Amino acid sequence: MRKNAVTAILLSLIMMIIASVETYAQKKRPTTTKRRPAATAPAVVDMRPEASQVSEQITIFTKFLYVYGKIVNGLEFAEDQAKRGQVTPEIVAQNRKSKEALVANINGLRVGIEKIVQEFKSNPRMQVQYLKLSYASEAAANAEQLASASRYDEAGQAMVTAIQRMAETMLSMRLM
Numbered sequence: 001m002r003k004n005a006v007t008a009i010l011l012s013l014i015m016m017i018i019a020s021v022e023t024y025a026q027k028k029r030p031t032t033t034k035r036r037p038a039a040t041a042p043a044v045v046d047m048r049p050e051a052s053q054v055s056e057q058i059t060i061f062t063k064f065l066y067v068y069g070k071i072v073n074g075l076e077f078a079e080d081q082a083k084r085g086q087v088t089p090e091i092v093a094q095n096r097k098s099k100e101a102l103v104a105n106i107n108g109l110r111v112g113i114e115k116i117v118q119e120f121k122s123n124p125r126m127q128v129q130y131l132k133l134s135y136a137s138e139a140a141a142n143a144e145q146l147a148s149a150s151r152y153d154e155a156g157q158a159m160v161t162a163i164q165r166m167a168e169t170m171l172s173m174r175l176m
Contacts, residue, residue: 047173058166072152103148110140136165
């Protein structure tokens with residue numbers, strides 16, 4: 001009987017331990033974690049007007065670049081003919097005027113970017129974009145110099161660089 005009593009006591013102890021563990025597991029534990037103050041969300045800055053200006057310049061540049069290749073082919077052909085002495089002085093003069101018009105158009109593109117650069121420079125919240133856009137302006141100025149030196153391929157590459165830098169400016173606006 002003694003064996004049965006010991007077994008009964010052990011079984012009841014085991015049952016009590018199991019029951020207490022089950023009830024302990026089911027109890028909701030109080031949370032003692034400290035709440036952090038709600039982080040204030042950074043103020044969203046609306047850069048759509050500025051982004052629109054840059055987007056417009058990208059559009060102007062890409063439209064110009066679309067016709068640039070055709071213009072340059074004509075200029076290069078005419079310059080090659082002039083070197084060979086196969087054209088009249090009137091055609092040489094017309095070619096010079098066309099080249100000057102091309103350089104003036106590139107200058108106009110640069111001036112368009114430069115205007116926005118100055119606006120961004122005076123706006124404290126646009127300093128990152130100001131720097132990025134000023135690199136685009138430098139690339140446009142480089143294209144102007146290269147075109148006036150009849151280095152048309154390099155000038156075209158400089159204009160592509162200007163477009164890329166304007167696109168980087170747009171990206172930095174989206175991420176702000």
